[in-house]
Amino acid sequence: MHELSLCEGVLQVLEDTARKQGFERINIVWLEIGALAGVELEAMRFSFEVIKKGTLADSARLEIIRLPGKAWCLPCGNNVEIEQRFDACPRCGSYQLQVTGGEELRVKELEVE
Ligand SMILES: [Zn+2]
Known part of the structure; x- marks a missing residue:
């Protein structure tokens, strides 16, 4: 389950941010996850619950913002939304798509104390 290591990465970002901005506790974490990021949302929530124990995010709630997959279609020239890679x-039904968005995995916002 690679969501566990993704969550460890997220926690690292939280701790770095806490050090820079000088807060000690996090109440809410808004995480943006693109549809093409290859992340299972349920596994992500579960991993976060496991990882956060004993950290500054111990009592934090995870809010996931799902971003759509975006691509540019070569044959018809449209920017379209896709569910999967x-x-x-x-x-137009073509498979000649160039992915332009939806691979994000980032901390968008924090509510802190
Ligand atoms: Zn097309």
């Missing part, structure tokens, strides 16, 4: 273009 190898989806066809919803406009």
Whole structure:
């Protein structure tokens, strides 16, 4: 389950930010996750619960913001939204899509004390 190591990365970001900004506790973490990031949201929530114990995020709530997959279609020239990496273009059915967004995994915002 690679969500566990992803969560460790997130926690690292939280601790670095806490050090820079001088807060000690986190109440809410907003995490942006793209549809094409290859992340299982349920596994992510579970991992966060495991990882946060005994850290500055011990009582923090995780809010996941799901971003759509975005691609540019070569044959029809449209920017389209896709669910998965190898989806066809919803406009023309072509598979010649260039992914332009939806691979994000980042901390968007924190509510801290
Ligand atoms: Zn197309």
